Amino acid sequence: MQENYNKKNYQYAPFSKVHLRVYIAICLGQIACGYSLGISGLAIEAANKYLNITSIWNGLIGSGTLIGLGGSIFMGRLADKIGRHHMLMINMYVLSFLSIIQLFTSNLLFTFIIRIGIGLMIAIDYTVGNALLIEWMPIQEGAKKQSSILLYWTLGFVISYPIGLIIHGFGPLTWRIILASVVFFSLIAALYRTSFNLPGSPSWLASRGNFVDANKIIQYQLGKKWGLPKHLERYKPVKSLSWTELFNKHYLRRTIVGGGFYACQSFAYFGISIFLPLILKSMNLQNNYLPGIIYNIGIFVGVSIGVVIFNHIGRKIFLTSTFLISAISIGLLALSLHANAWIKVVLFLIFAMSLSSGLVFDYTYTTELFDVKIRATGVGTCIAISRIGAFLGTFLLPIINQNYGTSTAMFICFIALVLGALICGILAIETAALSK
Template sequence: MGEQNQQSKTEIKRKQKKNIFYKRKSYKKAPFSDVHAQLYWALVLGQIACAYALGIAGSAFNHAKAFLSINDTWLGLLGAGSLIGLAGSFIMGRISDRFGRKHLLMANMYIYSLLSILQFFTSNLFLLFLLRVGIGLMIAIDYTVGNSILVEWMPTKDGAKKQSNLLLYWSYGFGLSFLASQFISDWRLMLCSSAVLGLIAAIYRSIVKIPHSPSWLASQGEHRQAQKVIQKNLGKKWGLPKSLLRVKKKADASPLELFGKKYWRATLAGTAFYATQAFAFFGISIFLPILLKNMHMNNAFLSGLLYNLAIIVGTAIGIWLFNKMSRRSFLIITFSISIICLFILALFPQLPSILTLIIFTIFSIVLSISLLLDFTYTTELFDLRIRATGVGFVITMSRVGAAAGTFLLPIIVNLAGAYITLCVCGVVLLIGTIICIFVAPETNPQFVKKENK
């Protein structure tokens, strides 16, 4: 009898706790607060560091040609090294979905900074290549894990906006790398200068202490721990949404699910747009000095400055446009305009220099506008259970595209000239656009609701 009473009391307590959980408001509806701001700026600093490391590579290795025996193949490999490392996004996403987001983000910028500094101490091409790959792997954590934890912590009404804003800061980091390359003459200092931004991001993250993702904890069946994290950071009246309270720990998501009936369209669309966009963007951006020289631009510095300013302007315009348009329209229109610009430049090489520069600037702005899709659209394509795995796979495929563009561009320029190179970039973007026209789903909540009415 006493044992039955004890069991009854235990059951009553369990139900009371459950009712308390259900009475709390969803933490996704909480107002933007300190924890959101701290997490957001922790990721902003990481994006600036990531973009700087990617952007500085082309200028550094272009300078290094005068001191090292670098042929076109090695130039392409070194430029693509960090992008090849970024292909590890899929692995990082799998680790994150299984073991959580927090610890990866707390450690990666320290490792990134150490690898950046080590570049100063070697001129061995193979070692430099390995260090670039390692830096790319650390960047993969910020891209994949950072975006997952951001969208899982941010209030629903702020999530897409904050994600798209990250791209603006990314463009600042990329532009900063161009300016730094004009003032730093030593190629080794160029490469290791990224450690400064990496350490700033790492120290900030250590100070604010990035919290665990409540959504991820709930997906692992750790509801009580998720509630503690929410209450510690937001207050006692906030808790898990009811949909997550009903979630029990499931088997880990299998990568094969990405190609199953439920996700194959999302996987193909994400891969097609991101990989083809990255091929053109990074192929042109990282080796911009070589491309401009072969296009007979009279003032390479002015042209490069305009290009990098166009990236910042394009990203800012994209932020303004992004939530006013459907995701499908945003993708297809920006890609189409970029394709037209590339084909004009490729097929009419005798255009006056000023007109060539104007069209090239328009291309840069519009392709930069399309970058707004990179973070927001990829996370919207996949649900919580498989999000980091799906985003990781898409980013991995995009880095395959980026690495291919970066590796092939100096070789194609040398063999066939700048105008054929631009034509190749246009064809690659066209392939991505055609695939997305047929399979890309709409994910903008405003337009999804309209379609369902």
């Protein structure tokens, strides 16, 4: 391997065509993922017009995709065993197939199972896609590009709301068409990845001792003068790394922080966002659609602000402050449901912007917490822990909202956000230097 020591570190290569191809491939997948998650609330609202759906089934259908996302722990583990390439080449095709199947069933149990399968496919993009992105991007671009893909996820999530409103007039078939509409975005992502054939991860190959193939990929994509960084070429090959490593002395705090902040954030974000139509209706606003659109614009603006400023503020301070501001705004909103409509809309907008600005850490921070040997497993585990929070939010909040009122549901979100602030304030590790 000595002949490669004079090669330049490929992670310092200038941004080129291969970097752009990887970035676009991941961004297209993120749009499909965000749309898949966002569309379920409007589909459930449409289904309620024709089916007698209990609050429990509302919660299960809404959280089915998030339950599937709990499989991130297994997808990440699989990616650390077999690599990134093949999983990302097929998952969008499977997601498209599962989305189309939803057109042909009104059975709630079968729909719930399909939604879990869709969640598993999204889990691949969340874990494996993020790992491949950070392992290919130039060091000076990695964190910026990884944070910016949240804009595309948010774009998919936000546009699901107006598209879901537009799809109507198909009677009992309407809610199934709404659910299946994601196929438009997932097929675009799948066909792009097939057309441009995503490269494998040199860093992952090196971590498995396959230095020759890693250097071949680098030189094919970037040119002969580029190769593995010296520290990777001296890796002792990792053939099997136990999942329990995440809970040893070195990784335990990182696992708690990564999973903990993500779970608290997901509880409030998905619990409110997916059931936005139900929440707005119970807030007694004269026009439920306009506040919903304003809320979704607030989410996109919040993520945009987060992308712009996250590299200029420490991770710990930024995360803690987003939790505190969103907790205060949702707490005040819970106490102000009988106030002027625009006061409620403004508080809701502040909540949306502050909470969503912290979404940029879901990918960047969890990736920074773990090294390449266990990165996909670590990120997958954090996502799996976060899905517990997301599931509880989407399953419990509609039930709490129906039985105990919107104020109680929002107060539960307040508690989750305060817990997130405490986890970040006490345990968060500062990793900002890794992206500079």
